[in-house]
Amino acid sequence: xxxxxxxxxxxxxxxxxxxxxxxxxxxxxxxxxxxxxxxxxxxxxxxxxxxxxxxxxxxxxxxxxxxxxxxxxxxxxxxxxxxxxxxxxxxxxxxxxxxxxxxxxxxxxxxxxxxxxxxxxxxxxxxxxxxxxxxxxxxxxxxxxxxxxxxxxxxxxxxxxxxxxxxxxxxxxxxxxxxxxxxxxxxxxxxxxxxxxxxxxxxxxxxxxxxxxxxxxxxxxxxxxxxxxxxxxxxxxxxxxxxxxxxxx
Amino acid sequence: xxxxxxxxxxxxxxxxxxxxxxxxxxxxxxxxxxxxxxxxxxxxxxxxxxxxxxxxxxxxxxxxxxxxxxxxxxxxxxxxxxxxxxxxxxxxxxxxxxxxxxxxxxxxxxxxxxxxxxxxxxxxxxxxxxxxxxxxxxxxxxxxxxxxxxxxxxxxxxxxxxxxxxxxxxxxxxxxxxxxxxxxxxxxxxxxxxxxxxxxxxxxxxxxxxxxxxxxxxxxxxxxxxxxxxxxxxxxxxxxxxxxxxxxxxxxxxxxxxxxxxxxxxxxxxxxxxxxxxxxxxxxxxxxxxxxxxxxxxxxxxxx
Numbered sequence: 175x176x177x178x179x180x181x182x183x184x185x186x187x188x189x190x191x192x193x194x195x196x197x198x199x200x201x202x203x204x205x206x207x208x209x210x211x212x213x214x215x216x217x218x219x220x221x222x223x224x225x226x227x228x229x230x231x232x233x234x235x236x237x238x239x240x241x242x243x244x245x246x247x248x249x250x251x252x253x254x255x256x257x258x259x260x261x262x263x264x265x266x267x268x269x270x271x272x273x274x275x276x277x278x279x280x281x282x283x284x285x286x287x288x289x290x291x292x293x294x295x296x297x298x299x300x301x302x303x304x305x306x307x308x309x310x311x312x313x314x315x316x317x318x319x320x321x322x323x324x325x326x327x328x329x330x331x332x333x334x335x336x337x338x339x340x341x342x343x344x345x346x347x348x349x350x351x352x353x354x355x356x357x358x359x360x361x362x363x364x365x366x367x368x369x370x371x372x373x374x375x376x377x378x379x380x381x382x383x384x385x386x387x388x389x390x391x392x393x394x395x396x397x398x399x400x401x402x403x404x405x406x407x408x409x410x411x412x413x414x415x416x417x418x419x420x421x422x423x
Numbered sequence: 424x425x426x427x428x429x430x431x432x433x434x435x436x437x438x439x440x441x442x443x444x445x446x447x448x449x450x451x452x453x454x455x456x457x458x459x460x461x462x463x464x465x466x467x468x469x470x471x472x473x474x475x476x477x478x479x480x481x482x483x484x485x486x487x488x489x490x491x492x493x494x495x496x497x498x499x500x501x502x503x504x505x506x507x508x509x510x511x512x513x514x515x516x517x518x519x520x521x522x523x524x525x526x527x528x529x530x531x532x533x534x535x536x537x538x539x540x541x542x543x544x545x546x547x548x549x550x551x552x553x554x555x556x557x558x559x560x561x562x563x564x565x566x567x568x569x570x571x572x573x574x575x576x577x578x579x580x581x582x583x584x585x586x587x588x589x590x591x592x593x594x595x596x597x598x599x600x601x602x603x604x605x606x607x608x609x610x611x612x613x614x615x616x617x618x619x620x621x622x623x624x625x626x627x628x629x630x631x632x633x634x635x636x637x638x639x640x641x642x643x644x645x646x647x648x649x650x651x652x653x654x655x656x657x658x659x660x661x662x663x664x665x666x667x668x669x670x671x672x673x674x675x676x677x678x679x680x681x682x683x684x685x686x687x688x689x690x691x692x693x694x695x696x697x698x699x700x701x702x703x704x705x706x707x708x709x710x711x712x713x714x715x716x717x718x719x720x721x722x723x724x725x726x727x
Binding site for chain 1: 468586587589590592593595596597599600602603604605651652653656
């Protein structure tokens, strides 16, 4: 039984239809890559899944309660001049259980320190957010979703501008969360990361969506004609008719 | 030694022990100093430092209407100011949400309309002396009613701030997280603006509508030069506000100057001094900047 599915979903933003008639099921415990060109509607779809955008028609069936859904927006969506330490950011992940009033107890601190150790953030507990590197900040934000015990995790380009060490830690952690049963959806551009991480792919292009197997996408990508000669990072083929749909979704 | 004590007594204590109006003014100023600076800290951190100023202007037509209807009655003028301030904040908020325009442009428009209305109302009824009083206040004429009003507003502000503190912090840093948790950030924002209007109204009698913002913002912007932690900012801002209130009041007594501007100028001097030689980001700190030593803590940043 899947906790998250889309039913003939049509989404509009600013008076313009962005995505039309999207259906499908996100498997529990799987990592789904959301792939598409800029403006294809990836962030719009994420907003709809988070319940922040009312669909024009159709619906999002989500069995995960609101407080267990976590969204890591693109970098720099945070106000980094705000005087807050890593510890305070991570503890704000206790919101579902602690809300506005409840005091953070020793157990919460212990849990936080375990998570910080796992993310390679030990020793940075009292460092202000503004002094962190891009990678450390991304790990701290992932730390907050771990504190939140998120069952549905949406990440918008989490690997942009972060070091390889962070990419490794993020990938391992996402894999662990998925193994523990969480539904993970990641917006990705990089083919290597997709190969490493994704169990399935939802391809968005020109207002439509198609579920594809990562292997199919990778095969297409390795065809010489698809390579970007001038960029080092390999990018993904974005034309729907090129890619055969996946049969299972 | 005795001479020194006598001089200190004459300068610092005698005005307070001798005159009841000075004691009242001090209590009023200290109460305002407890409540307004924390609001100023959050305004500053949200990049809304000038919104306080806009709201102070917005309060004016309500105060004027109270004055026109009931004469120089503090409760009527305060109530009028409160209603006008909340109205402008509410209208600006809803226009910006409906149109998608930035909130500061909507607020600027409404406060200007409101200010013009206020000046018009005062000129219809009173003389220019009354207008000066409304604009710049008179801390030396605080009666018991005013004191009760200020004390209640200060207590209510601290209580509500304590209640919404965590929401406010998370909302400042990452509003989307809060929305994801099903909390309406707009509501928190509204409560916060309401508190600000309440404090400006309480402050208008003592400092005047325009000077009341000074006690809110200057301590906060000064504290920014000394600490980088939120709790530190709030505590230090309160301390600076209290010292400024007391110092400004004594200066105004001894030199025969108006009290409101004196209090704000003392806070202003603190700001300038901090900008020159504060610990973080001041001129002196820039000149003397040294790099922190490389991390030796083996836990920090070590790949696992």
